[in-house]
Amino acid sequence: MELTTMEAMIQGEAKLWGNIFAFTDSMALRCVLELGIVDIIHSHGGPITLSQIAAGIDSPSLNIDNLARLMRLLVRKDIFTTHHQPSDYGSCEALNLVPFILMQSHPELMTSWLCLSQCVKEGGTAFSKVHGCEVRDFAHKSPKFNKMFNDAMACTAKLVAERILWGYRDWFSSINGSLVDVGGGTGEMVAKIVKTHPHIKAINFDLPHVITTAPMQLGVSHIEGNMFEAIPNADAILLKRVLHGFSDEDCIKILKNCAKAIPKKTGKIIIVEHVLEPNGNGPFDETGLVFDLIMMLLAPSGKERTELDWKKLLKEGGFPHHKIIKIPAFPSIIEAHPA
Numbered sequence: 001m002e003l004t005t006m007e008a009m010i011q012g013e014a015k016l017w018g019n020i021f022a023f024t025d026s027m028a029l030r031c032v033l034e035l036g037i038v039d040i041i042h043s044h045g046g047p048i049t050l051s052q053i054a055a056g057i058d059s060p061s062l063n064i065d066n067l068a069r070l071m072r073l074l075v076r077k078d079i080f081t082t083h084h085q086p087s088d089y090g091s092c093e094a095l096n097l098v099p100f101i102l103m104q105s106h107p108e109l110m111t112s113w114l115c116l117s118q119c120v121k122e123g124g125t126a127f128s129k130v131h132g133c134e135v136r137d138f139a140h141k142s143p144k145f146n147k148m149f150n151d152a153m154a155c156t157a158k159l160v161a162e163r164i165l166w167g168y169r170d171w172f173s174s175i176n177g178s179l180v181d182v183g184g185g186t187g188e189m190v191a192k193i194v195k196t197h198p199h200i201k202a203i204n205f206d207l208p209h210v211i212t213t214a215p216m217q218l219g220v221s222h223i224e225g226n227m228f229e230a231i232p233n234a235d236a237i238l239l240k241r242v243l244h245g246f247s248d249e250d251c252i253k254i255l256k257n258c259a260k261a262i263p264k265k266t267g268k269i270i271i272v273e274h275v276l277e278p279n280g281n282g283p284f285d286e287t288g289l290v291f292d293l294i295m296m297l298l299a300p301s302g303k304e305r306t307e308l309d310w311k312k313l314l315k316e317g318g319f320p321h322h323k324i325i326k327i328p329a330f331p332s333i334i335e336a337h338p339a
């Protein structure tokens with residue numbers, strides 16, 4: 001066998017081992033959170049030894065050898081470092097993903113992955129095959145699951161909100177009238193926008209059962225309704241991580257209602273969604289494909305879309321002009337105009 005063939009075989013085999021054991025990364029992360037290691041390191045406030053971490057873990061029979069082996073892997077994976085690094089913005093943000101890690105690695109979601117092949121064979125969500133109902137109904141029945149799910153969504157939404165406000169700040173300054181956040185949940189995003197851009201008249205629009213739980217926010221009006229029926233009139237519309245949960249047909253209906261709600265000449269919609277680039281080399285391109293599978297697992301008609309998919313949807317929904325603005329975050333901003 002030629003050396004190059006041998007090298008290629010070894011590389012292929014190594015990649016396969018990596019894939020076989022990919023799940024151990026999320027399991028090790030979960031373990032670290034369950035043991036409270038992140039909090040121990042943070043509350044220590046400086047470089048910390050293994051024995052100090054061990055002392056912080058609540059266990060009378062801690063196996064420090066096992067702890068060392070766990071930490072060794074996570075250092076190798078760049079989750080922790082053996083060298084002191086001054087705390088910066090990046091590491092603070094990473095902490096905010098804790099609820100998301102806990103949700104994704106929770107048995108109730110992990111078991112869904114075992115039904116992935118069934119999803120491919122028959123369609124339908126893997127979650128419903130395991131639990132007999134969709135996520136929304138399951139959350140309705142289980143307050144614990146509901147909290148876990150909402151906390152996970154909230155922590156990613158917070159992260160994205162910060163990046164949008166930073167990456168798209170000039171545009172928010174240029175809004176001269178009203179902005180409605182369609183499917184805005186409890187209104188955190190528009191509340192953040194008006195805080196930095198108080199000249200905007202902000203409306204948070206969502207289903208009645210969501211709006212009833214929405215806290216009063218300075219400068220935000222909450223309006224309940226159904227986006228498939230009508231959307232409140234505004235100069236601009238924000239649709240953040242809403243359309244990826246719906247089929248193309250439903251998205252077109254929503255977009256047509258958006259087009260009716262904004263001025264034909266000057267109106268604009270801002271869609272915050274991931275734009276799939278299956279062969280891209282960007283930092284989030286592979287994660288985008290993973291999120292697409294997560295949508296397959298959890299959302300009956302949900303999917304992530306490529307730029308071409310977005311272009312077709314927008315055109316059919318009454319928005320022939322669009323521009324994609326990359327921000328330093330997993331989703332991009334897709335700005336679209338009816339004229």
Ligand SMILES: C[S@@+](CC[C@H](N)C(=O)[O-])C[C@H]1O[C@@H](n2cnc3c(N)ncnc32)[C@H](O)[C@@H]1O
Nearest residue numbers: 157183184185206207210225226227228240241
């Ligand atoms: C994935 S969440 C996104 C929430 C928020 N935009 C964010 O980025 O965190 C989708 C939102 O759409 C809302 N929604 C679903 N169907 C709706 C409808 N028919 N009319 C209005 N809002 C709806 C849900 O209640 C939920 O708050």
